[in-house]
Amino acid sequence: MNKSKLNVAIIGLGTVGSGVIKLLKRQKNNIKNRTGIELELVAISAKNKRKKRSIDISPYRWIASPITIARDPDVDVIVELIGDMDNTARKVIKEAINNGKHIVTANKSLLAKEGSSFEELAKKKSVFLRYEAAVAGGIPIIKVLQDSLIVNKISKLYGVINGTCNFILTKMEAEGREYTDVFSEAQQLGYVESDPRLDIGGIDSAHKLALLSCLAFGTSLDLKGVKTEGIDHISIEDIDEAHLIGYKIKLLATAEYQKKLLRQEVSPKLIRKDSPIAQVNGSTNIIAIEGEEIGTTIFSGPGAGMGPTASSVVSDLVAIASRKSKSTFLNGDKNFSGKRDKTLTKESSFYLRFVLKDKPGVIARLSGKLGSCGISINQMKQKPLPKQKATLIMTTHKTVRKNLEKALNDIRRLKICEQRPVSIEIEEI
Numbered sequence: 001m002n003k004s005k006l007n008v009a010i011i012g013l014g015t016v017g018s019g020v021i022k023l024l025k026r027q028k029n030n031i032k033n034r035t036g037i038e039l040e041l042v043a044i045s046a047k048n049k050r051k052k053r054s055i056d057i058s059p060y061r062w063i064a065s066p067i068t069i070a071r072d073p074d075v076d077v078i079v080e081l082i083g084d085m086d087n088t089a090r091k092v093i094k095e096a097i098n099n100g101k102h103i104v105t106a107n108k109s110l111l112a113k114e115g116s117s118f119e120e121l122a123k124k125k126s127v128f129l130r131y132e133a134a135v136a137g138g139i140p141i142i143k144v145l146q147d148s149l150i151v152n153k154i155s156k157l158y159g160v161i162n163g164t165c166n167f168i169l170t171k172m173e174a175e176g177r178e179y180t181d182v183f184s185e186a187q188q189l190g191y192v193e194s195d196p197r198l199d200i201g202g203i204d205s206a207h208k209l210a211l212l213s214c215l216a217f218g219t220s221l222d223l224k225g226v227k228t229e230g231i232d233h234i235s236i237e238d239i240d241e242a243h244l245i246g247y248k249i250k251l252l253a254t255a256e257y258q259k260k261l262l263r264q265e266v267s268p269k270l271i272r273k274d275s276p277i278a279q280v281n282g283s284t285n286i287i288a289i290e291g292e293e294i295g296t297t298i299f300s301g302p303g304a305g306m307g308p309t310a311s312s313v314v315s316d317l318v319a320i321a322s323r324k325s326k327s328t329f330l331n332g333d334k335n336f337s338g339k340r341d342k343t344l345t346k347e348s349s350f351y352l353r354f355v356l357k358d359k360p361g362v363i364a365r366l367s368g369k370l371g372s373c374g375i376s377i378n379q380m381k382q383k384p385l386p387k388q389k390a391t392l393i394m395t396t397h398k399t400v401r402k403n404l405e406k407a408l409n410d411i412r413r414l415k416i417c418e419q420r421p422v423s424i425e426i427e428e429i
């Protein structure tokens, strides 16, 4: 490979792929003038050649089979922007690396599952594997962890890294609308993945968190170790009640490494309104990193979309052409002695909402179960509902989640609840 010229092939011409073509065209001269690097788009591929697109693809060589591109001797780097809906992306990446091609991908789902094996193969074949766009779209968080913060011992990383959930929660709060209503609007606007569980079930955040915690703590990729809960049980009532006691509800991704225990979690949390995390609205992402030397550093910006994501992809191409950092950091430290924290021993306060049968003695029985699990109530209020029902809202003093889960199971068995109780941790950040 001539250092100053890189022959690029793009597979996948959807939102991100089209954005990359536009950006390469618009910025070609600028990139050359500022870095001396020439990025030449030599081939493209997608599923359907005849599909109407927002870009003119006629100047580029179309190759129908992604695997053929992965073997093309004229191509230096494959930009994989297909997604993880079938096995194609995985096959393309492996084939391309085996043929000595560098890889740029935004495929967080595939990386969270197969990143370590890709890294091993890339090392063996002495090629680059870069994936800046895979986490937080336009925020250059991967480079920050691989490069700028490399001398920092990082103890905690947390943030809002799924724009769709943040859009839904922000709209519910701003417009006083129920979850199902705002979710339908998000779907109509094309904000929700074709499999909605990826977004609203917290799985997309879990993919990104697994990548980030591996980079931050030098652990191996451990997607299965991410405790994951989505937002579909959050009601406008929870958002309003949180507001009354000074909090907002956000889907928070948290990874913490303490006393050789790694805790990775994606779940809705009550966050104090004045926290920078609570200020992030709509599809914006935010990530806070606590490092030994830097203290807390916060990164915020567009977490998705054509322009921001394409910007990250093209920056990876420039880095490859400049031969910057070959390590992908996805394989962790083989000597890492940390263990997953599965014990749920972290102490927190919780917000709880119960819809109860409105009968004498019900609250006493419920409080009894909480008390017998060592949970003490901080604040409590009751609101009558029609049809002999009542809502009971409370916050607890600090307790471990294990105790709370036992109490909630015991309460469910009392058959006094009209629906599954809602419990949301209060995160003081």
Ligand SMILES: NC(=O)c1ccc[n+]([C@@H]2O[C@H](COP(=O)([O-])OP(=O)(O)OC[C@H]3O[C@@H](n4cnc5c(N)ncnc54)[C@H](OP(=O)(O)O)[C@@H]3O)[C@@H](O)[C@H]2O)c1
Pocket: 011, 012, 013, 014, 015, 016, 017, 045, 046, 047, 048, 049, 051, 066, 080, 081, 082, 083, 084, 086, 088, 106, 107, 108, 109, 133, 134, 135, 137, 303, 304, 305, 306, 309
């Ligand atoms: N959109 C974002 O804001 C964003 C942000 C960060 C990361 N990402 C990641 O970036 C990747 C691309 O996302 P996107 O939003 O651009 O997806 P998209 O709009 O759905 O586009 C997917 C593209 O892949 C092509 N494709 C699908 N299956 C294929 C196959 N078997 N062989 C060849 N081409 C195939 C499609 O072809 P046709 O056009 O012919 O149908 C389409 O051009 C995903 O991994 C996603 O998770 C996206």
